[in-house]
Amino acid sequence: MISDTLRQYISFDLFPLISAICVALSCGLIGNHLVLRRQSMMGDAISHAVLPGLVAAFLLASSRSPMVMFLGAGASALVTVGLIELVKRLGRVEPGAAMGVVFSVMFALGVLMLEQAAADHVDLDADCVLYGQLETLFFVAPTEWNQLFSVGTLNDIPTQVSTLLGLTILVIIFKVALHKELRIASFDPGLATTQGIHAGLITVLLMVMTAACAVASFEAVGSILVIAMLICPASTARLCTDRLSTQIKLSALFAITAAVIGYILASFVPEMLGMPSSLNAAGMISVVAGSMVALAAIVSPSHGLIAKSFRQRSLRKTVAIEDLIGLLYRAKETGTPRSTISSIAPAMNTKDINQVIQASTRQGLVTQTNNSLELTGAGQAAGAKIIRRHRLWEGYLVDQANIRPDNVHDIAEQLEHLPTDEPDSDTQTDPHGRPVPPHSD
Amino acid sequence: MTLLQTQPRSTLDARPEHSADNPLSVHAMTVAYHRKPVLWDVDYDAPPGSLVAIVGPNGAGKSTFIKACLGLIPAAAGTVEFWGKPYKHARADIGYVPQRESVDWDFPVSALDVVCMGLYRKIGWFKPIRKAHKAAAMESLDRMGLADYAHRQIAQLSGGQQQRVFLARALVQNAELYFMDEPFAGVDAATEAAIIEVLRELRSQGKTVIVVHHDLQTVPTYFDHAMLLNMRIVAAGPVSEIFTDENLNKTYGGRLTLLAEASEAVARAQQGQSTK
Secondary structure: OOOHHHHHHHHHHHHHHHHHHHHHHHHHHHHHHHHHOOOHHHHHHHHHHOHHHHHHHHHHHOOOOHHHHHHHHHHHHHHHHHHHHHHHHHHOOOHHHHHHHHHHHHHHHHHHHHHHHHHHOOOOOOOHHHHOOHHHOOOOOOOOHHHHOOHHHHHHOOHHHHHHHHHHHHHHHHHHHOHHHHHHHHHOHHHHHHOOOOHHHHHHHHHHHHHHHHHHHHHHHHHHHHHHHHHHHHHHHHHHOOOHHHHHHHHHHHHHHHHHHHHHHHHOHHHHOOOOOOOOHHHHHHHHHHHHHHHHHHHOOOOOHHHHHHHHHHHHHHHHHHHHHHHHHHHHHOOOOOEEHHHHHHHOOOOOHHHHHHHHHHOOOEEEEOOEEEEOHHHHHHHHHHHHHHHHHHHHHHHHHOOOHHHHHHHHHHHOOOOOOOOOOOOOEOOOOOEOOOOOO | OHHHHHOOOOOHHHOOOOOOOOOEEEEEEEEEEOOEEEEEEEEEEEOOOOEEEEEOOOOOOHHHHHHHHOOOOOOOEEEEEEOOEOHHHHHHHEEEEOOHHHOOOOOOOEHHHHHHHHHHHHHOOOOOOOHHHHHHHHHHHHHOOOHHHOOOEHHHOOHHHHHHHHHHHHHHOOOOEEEEEOOOOOOOHHHHHHHHHHHHHHHHOOOEEEEEOOOHHHHHHHOOEEEEEEOEEEEEEEHHHHOOHHHHHHHHOOHHHHHHHHHHHHHHHHHHHHHO
């Protein structure tokens, strides 16, 4: 026995949710390669440009079967590709502009055709091309559980939903079977072709799959969600990993998450907040997917803003400590074993010298008594190492790069901090006649 | 096309140097972009077991020559044969190292993933990469001194290391003939030494390597054959015979002397500055 509340959810929300997940998953998976090839715009173009073909196919064949729709879309895509080439040559514009002109005009033409057609056919709606009609995919749920999982229910599945399920399975097979072929064709088309994997053929297959996603998803969710899902989950995943296989798995996870969260936010939350009606699910899912990109750009451990600024801060700190012990080492070399903070501060390129001194003391490189600083044994060794690198680099710049001795200090000041090998040289003095400290280890 | 027809061409068989032993025989190759010829009527036979440098100024058609041989761009006219066979039937024995800049190094793959790509033909369509393939790729990376970097993402490698990954990818294919497009461009001294060592090893195994090369000074030390190219072949043959000032001048159209004068002038100016 299914309770009435649950039955209501199943009737009104099960198929829309399944559709949203299918669209998100299939577009999200295909989008990985569009994003990596820097061809996301192509997905945008295809999903817009197929509209006039879809409408024409519907009007000519008076059928909404997926096959007819796909043929129409295919014809539309071919016309689009031809027109883009034509505009590029005759209009003397860059490819992006040609693409933008053609696909927006094709889409507008599609909308006009749809409006005309809708006057005669009640079951066509011009508004749904943008944001779909997920909410209309309801079915009358049975009252018993065993009836729900029976063959009879299968027959009640709306065509849009079964088309989307088929598409999702097709996309998963495509991605799994051709994983390595897609990878090599996206990374190095020339090598792919010499390896017998024709890169042009793979590109065509990828575009056909993109078109298939756009066509199958169109009626249920509209073009906005298709575009968002072709780009957002893959971009989010790219920000979180440097491995393609992980990226693809993450993109699938993010796509499903966006679909579920977006659907819940659109359908249930407005009601709970006491708003009169629910929001458009496709639009809300797209907003969630976009927010996930923004979130990843900020908090991703490898490419996020926070991680980056943290790494930069820690690098600045290391450089500042190296500068401090370098200065103390030089001072000691000229006969001042103890330096005062006020004498060091002007030479340091840092805002907060006390912080640097504290960090150096914590690392056991420097001891501080009142206002004066002294290098410890470890500090002395570290100072020798940094000054050695500095003076070897100066020598290298004068000998190998023919730079005048007067001008090498500033460059060496930067090179000394690099984690590369020091210049290979056995000179005892730098270009200014100062001794090069011996190699410590 | 009318121009081509007015020049009667000898057939492949009529040319004494042609033989089925030659890893590469190019005959009357013409390549054009937008009706502007890039390569004009190129005839070339690469001898087996040799290191060949392709030398010429920018825009001379060096990369185009390699790509047209491999069928990556269509030739307007001419034939290309490998051991007397068309490319289709010789593919397995031909390796290709594209220019380093030709790919996106931000791509989310590891060095090992890239080297495995050299085995995709052997693995075949739809089939997964197995442990044995990864082991072979690992061995090839090790040979280039990059075993420790196998699992790094390729963007984290230096330019020289990236070039060595490309070379490892070609080696793992175990081809008989290699085309390399500027493998020495922008690499460090250690990488240059590693690459030249591999080239010599390949030659000692009787393989042929055809390399687009831009550093004229190292041509006589690194290579035994050279092809001087500037849209047409200016000269081709053993370096000791054809690598002459006269041929180089013809190839670079006098620009070489200009270049040498310019660099001398710069050197003089700098010396004057540092003695001040």
